Amino acid sequence: MTAVLSSHGLVARYGDFQALYGVDISVAEGEAVALIGANGAGKSTFLRSVMGLLAVKPDMVRLDGQPIGGTPTDKMVQKGVAIVPEGRRLFTGMSVEDNLRVAIDQADRLGRKGGWTMERLHKLFPILKDKARTDVQNLSGGQQQMVSIGRALLSQPRVLLCDEISLGLAPKVIREIYAALPEIRAQGTAIILVEQDVGLAQSASDRIFCMLEGRVTLTGASSAITREQIAEAYFGGSHAVV
Numbered sequence: 001m002t003a004v005l006s007s008h009g010l011v012a013r014y015g016d017f018q019a020l021y022g023v024d025i026s027v028a029e030g031e032a033v034a035l036i037g038a039n040g041a042g043k044s045t046f047l048r049s050v051m052g053l054l055a056v057k058p059d060m061v062r063l064d065g066q067p068i069g070g071t072p073t074d075k076m077v078q079k080g081v082a083i084v085p086e087g088r089r090l091f092t093g094m095s096v097e098d099n100l101r102v103a104i105d106q107a108d109r110l111g112r113k114g115g116w117t118m119e120r121l122h123k124l125f126p127i128l129k130d131k132a133r134t135d136v137q138n139l140s141g142g143q144q145q146m147v148s149i150g151r152a153l154l155s156q157p158r159v160l161l162c163d164e165i166s167l168g169l170a171p172k173v174i175r176e177i178y179a180a181l182p183e184i185r186a187q188g189t190a191i192i193l194v195e196q197d198v199g200l201a202q203s204a205s206d207r208i209f210c211m212l213e214g215r216v217t218l219t220g221a222s223s224a225i226t227r228e229q230i231a232e233a234y235f236g237g238s239h240a241v242v
């Protein structure tokens with residue numbers, strides 16, 4: 001499978017502190033890969049590095065094989081990479097619809113074209129239509145997450161990065177949100193999911209990358225990886241590859 005987005009020996013630092021040590025991760029069109037690992041393993045740092053929020057060398061991140069590492073975030077969105085950030089970061093004091101309109105206007109400005117419209121989002125998450133005039137701060141956490149995903153989709157991404165979209169949500173709501181992923185992938189969108197819940201990560205992805213202390217310690221088909229391999233990769237020990 002040809003990678004749409006890939007990292008190559010990705011190294012990232014916060015000042016003197018090195019957070020990533022040569023990370024190689026890739027995702028193909030319509031594929032979902034999950035990034036798992038304990039707190040502090042470097043999962044969010046990986047997403048931030050891809051999104052141009054940390055200084056990385058051009059060759060370390062490629063889109064369609066072209067070096068794009070270190071490209072500023074708005075340019076990344078323009079090239080078709082979008083992020084659903086940890087904590088959602090919605091515009092409070094604004095309605096659901098207005099939050100989504102900002103995303104539509106931004107996509108227009110950046111010249112992004114694609115199949116995601118307000119109507120399609122309403123089909124994906126019907127509650128967004130019912131709550132269109134509601135201030136986002138009066139939504140439940142799950143509904144806010146749907147707005148955040150919707151906002152990213154309206155930038156018509158080829159690659160969608162999701163940072164812990166299940167965090168703090170009830171199981172029923174998590175199922176609802178994860179149920180949307182197959183439709184997103186059906187558009188050809190590649191998904192990189194950072195997910196703390198290993199079972200969820202496994203069931204929602206084609207491949208898993210487990211990280212430990214800034215390195216990938218396990219990678220393989222989600223359906224083939226065992227819990228024992230994951231436990232070993234999570235906490236150290238031998239570096240299993242399947």
Ligand SMILES: Nc1ncnc2c1ncn2[C@@H]1O[C@H](COP(=O)(O)OP(=O)(O)OP(=O)(O)O)[C@@H](O)[C@H]1O
Nearest residue numbers: 014017018019037038039040041042043044045046
């Ligand atoms: N802004 C920052 N400044 C300095 N160090 C940071 C910063 N953000 C993260 N780190 C450090 O980088 C390492 C990787 O953190 P990162 O947030 O990427 O981990 P993670 O796997 O996403 O974990 P979590 O699930 O807790 O978000 C950790 O040691 C963390 O303390």
